Amino acid sequence: xxxxxxxxxxxxxxxxxxxxxxxxxxxxxxxxxxxxxxxxxxxxxxxxxxxxxxxxxxxxxxxxxxxxxxxxxxxxxxxxxxxxxxxxxxxxxxxxxxxxxxxxxxxxxxxxxxxxxxxxxxxxxxx
Numbered sequence: 001x002x003x004x005x006x007x008x009x010x011x012x013x014x015x016x017x018x019x020x021x022x023x024x025x026x027x028x029x030x031x032x033x034x035x036x037x038x039x040x041x042x043x044x045x046x047x048x049x050x051x052x053x054x055x056x057x058x059x060x061x062x063x064x065x066x067x068x069x070x071x072x073x074x075x076x077x078x079x080x081x082x083x084x085x086x087x088x089x090x091x092x093x094x095x096x097x098x099x100x101x102x103x104x105x106x107x108x109x110x111x112x113x114x115x116x117x118x119x120x121x122x123x124x125x126x127x
Contacts, residue, residue, distance in 0.1 A: 001026050002024065002025070002026040002027040002099055002116055003024070003025045003026050003118075004022055004023070004024050004025075004097050004098065004099065004116070004117055004118040005022065005023045005025075005118050005119075006020055006021070006022050006095060006096065006097050006118045006119070006120060006121040007020065007021050007022075007023065007121065008020035008021060008095070008121055008123065009123070010121070010122060010123065010124060011123075011124050011125075011126065012087055012091075012123060012124070012125050013125070013126070013127050014087060014088055014089060014125055014126070014127055015086055015087070015088075016086075016087060017083055017084065017085050017086075017087070018082070018083070018084040018087050018091065018123060018125075019081065019082070019083050020038070020081065020082045020095055020097075020121065020123075021079050021080075021081050021082075022036065022038075022079060022080050022081070022082075022097030022118065023077070023078065023079050024036070024078045024079065024080075024099075025078070027099070028075075028078060029053075029055065029073055029075060029078055029079075029080060030055050030056075030075055031055055032055055033055060033101050033102065034054070034055045034099060034100075034101065035052045035053070035054050035055070035060075035099070035100045035101070035102060035103055035104065036052060036053050036054075036073070036080045036097065036098075036099060037049065037050075037051070037052040037097065037098045037099070037100060037104060037117075038050040038051055038052070038071060038082045038095065038096070038097055039095075039096050039097075039098060039109055039114065039117075040091075040093040040094065040095045040096065040123075041093055041094045041096070041120075042090070042091075042092065042093040043092070043093075046109075046110060046111065047096075047109040047110070047112070047114065048062070048093075048106070048109075049062055049104070049105055049106045049108075049109050050062055050065055050069060050082065050084070051065065051066075051069050051071050051082070052071065052100070052103065052104070053071045053072070053073050053080050054103070057073060059071050059072075060103060060105070062105070062106065065084070068084055068085040068086055069082070069083070069084055069085075070082075070083040070085075071083075080097070082095070082097075087125045088125060089125045089126060090125075091123070091125045092123065092124050092125045092126070093122075093123060094120040094121065094122050094123075095120060095121050095122075095123050096114050096117045096118055096120045097117060097118050098114050098115055098116055098117030098118070099115075099116040099117070100115070100116075
């Protein structure tokens with residue numbers, strides 16, 4: 001059974017870079033047709049898709065975050081990582097990593113649960 005676990009700082013200051021890691025067990029991040037996603041949920045809002053990395057290493061980003069987001073993977077550790085530059089307090093959210101078997105942009109997350117994902121890690125952006 002695939003399990004995902006997010007890790008990273010709980011507190012980030014405005015204008016800094018947020019870095020999060022997702023450790024995957026029970027499946028290889030290179031498994032065919034696997035897409036590894038980062039999504040977040042701000043207080044009172046629904047899931048927001050941030051981006052994904054595919055089993056071949058291809059990356060995909062939400063248009064609104066593309067200029068500030070980078071997703072990478074380390075196949076030797078079976079991990080993938082999110083970096084979000086220049087964060088603002090509006091980035092305060094619960095961050096999730098999740099697995100899909102196809103590229104799943106925002107419309108695939110609207111009104112739906114995280115699914116095959118971690119329990120989430122809370123990130124507070126505050127000075």
